[in-house]
Amino acid sequence: MFGTRATLFELYGFKIRVDLTWIFLSPLVIWSLAQGYFPSYYLGLADATYWWMGAFGTLGLFGSIVFHELAHSLVARRYGLRIKSITLFIFGGVAQMDEEPPSPKAEWLIAIAGPISSFALSAACYLAFAAGYRIHLPIVPLGVIGYLAFINSLLGGFNLIPAFPLDGGRVLRAALWYWKQDLPRATRWASRIGSLFGLALILSGIFHMITSSFIVGVWWFILGLFLRAAAGTSYYQVIARTKLGGKPIRLFMTPNPATVSSDLPLDVLVEEHFYRSLHEMYPVTEDARLIGCVHSKQVAGIPRDRWTELTVRDILTPCSAENTVAVDADALSALSIMNRTGATRLLVLDGDRLAGVVTLKDLLKLLSLKLDLEGVT
Numbered sequence: 001m002f003g004t005r006a007t008l009f010e011l012y013g014f015k016i017r018v019d020l021t022w023i024f025l026s027p028l029v030i031w032s033l034a035q036g037y038f039p040s041y042y043l044g045l046a047d048a049t050y051w052w053m054g055a056f057g058t059l060g061l062f063g064s065i066v067f068h069e070l071a072h073s074l075v076a077r078r079y080g081l082r083i084k085s086i087t088l089f090i091f092g093g094v095a096q097m098d099e100e101p102p103s104p105k106a107e108w109l110i111a112i113a114g115p116i117s118s119f120a121l122s123a124a125c126y127l128a129f130a131a132g133y134r135i136h137l138p139i140v141p142l143g144v145i146g147y148l149a150f151i152n153s154l155l156g157g158f159n160l161i162p163a164f165p166l167d168g169g170r171v172l173r174a175a176l177w178y179w180k181q182d183l184p185r186a187t188r189w190a191s192r193i194g195s196l197f198g199l200a201l202i203l204s205g206i207f208h209m210i211t212s213s214f215i216v217g218v219w220w221f222i223l224g225l226f227l228r229a230a231a232g233t234s235y236y237q238v239i240a241r242t243k244l245g246g247k248p249i250r251l252f253m254t255p256n257p258a259t260v261s262s263d264l265p266l267d268v269l270v271e272e273h274f275y276r277s278l279h280e281m282y283p284v285t286e287d288a289r290l291i292g293c294v295h296s297k298q299v300a301g302i303p304r305d306r307w308t309e310l311t312v313r314d315i316l317t318p319c320s321a322e323n324t325v326a327v328d329a330d331a332l333s334a335l336s337i338m339n340r341t342g343a344t345r346l347l348v349l350d351g352d353r354l355a356g357v358v359t360l361k362d363l364l365k366l367l368s369l370k371l372d373l374e375g376v377t
C-alpha cells in the first residue's frame with residue numbers, strides 16, 4: 001500500500017504527492033458516487049449527470065484531504081518540524097515528518113488540527129449548500145457541495161477513531177506519552193489498538209459483503225487493510241528512531257570500502273570490479289580524495305562499444321548531500337536521506353576523506369538484531 005508516489009504540485013512549500021492507490025481506487029470512488037451515493041439522494045437524473053457529480057465529488061474529496069493535511073503540516077511547522085511532503089492515500093493523507101513531535105502537547109495539537117479543519121470545512125459546505133438551495137443552484141454543484149459537507153464530517157470523524165496512526169490514535173498516543181513519559185511504549189499501545197481496529201474493520205467488511213451491501217463491505221475491508229499496514233509501518237519508524245537515534249553513523253558503517261580511480265575505463269570497471277566483487281556501487285577517488293561514486297546502473301545506460309573509450313570520470317555522480325553523510329552524523333539522518341532520495345547506499349565522509357559506506361540493508365538488519373536481543377524498550 002505504500003508503493004510508488006508521484007509529486008503533483010507544491011503548496012506553502014509542501015510537496016503534494018499521490019500514492020498509486022489513488023490512481024487505482026479513484027475510479028472506484030467515482031463509481032460508488034455515481035452509482036450509489038448520488039442516485040440515492042437525487043432521484044431521476046440522467047446517468048451522465050451522476051457521472052459528472054461523481055467526478056467532481058472525487059476531485060472535491062481530493063481537495064478536502066489536502067486541506068486536512070495542510071492543517072496538520074502548518075501546525076507541525078510552527079513546532080519547528082520539517083515536513084518534507086504530504087502524500088495522499090485514498091482515505092486520507094500522511095504528512096511525512098522526519099522526526100517525532102518534540103512534546104506530547106505538540107503531538108496533540110498537530111493531531112487535532114486535522115479533524116478540526118475537516119469539521120470546519122464541513123460546516124462551511126453545509127452553509128454553502130443551504131444558501132445554494134435557496135438560490136436554486138444547478139443540481140450538479142449543489143449535489144457536490146452537499147457531498148463535501150457530508151464527506152468532510154466523515155473524514156473528521158473517521159480520523160478521530162483512536163487507532164494509531166489515525167489522528168485519534170495520535171491524540172491517544174500523546175495522552176499515553178504525557179502520562180507514562182515513554183514514547184516507544186505509548187506508540188506500541190496506540191499502534192496495537194490501531195491494528196486491532198483494522199482487523200475489526202476487515203472482518204465487518206467481509207460480513208457486510210456477504211450479508212448486506214457489497215460495496216460498503218468492500219470499502220470497510222480496504223480501510224481495514226490500510227489501517228493495519230499503516231499501524232505497522234508507523235510503529236517500525238518509531239522503533240527505528242529509538243534504537244538508532246543519537247548514535248553516530250561510524251558505528252554502523254563498513255570501514256575502508258574498495259574504491260576505484262577516476263581514470264579507469266568502463267570495461268575494466270565492469271570486468272574487474274562489478275563482476276568480481278558483486279558490489280553495485282563504488283566510491284571514486286582521485287589522489288586519495290573522494291570525488292564521487294559510480295553505480296552499475298549508470299554503466300548500464302551506456303552502449304557497450306563505448307565502454308573502452310569512456311572512463312569513470314565521465315559518468316560518476318559527484319558527492320552531494322544526497323549521497324553522503326558525515327561520520328559523526330546521527331544514524332537516523334542516514335535513514336532519512338535514504339528515505340528521501342531512495343538511495344540504498346551512502347558514502348560516509350570524514351572531512352573530504354572517505355571513511356566508509358553505509359547501506360540500508362545493514363541498518364535494517366542491525367535494527368532487527370537489536371529488537372531480537374534487547375526487546376522494544
Ligand SMILES: [Zn+2]
Binds near residue numbers: 068069072159167
Ligand atoms: Zn489527519
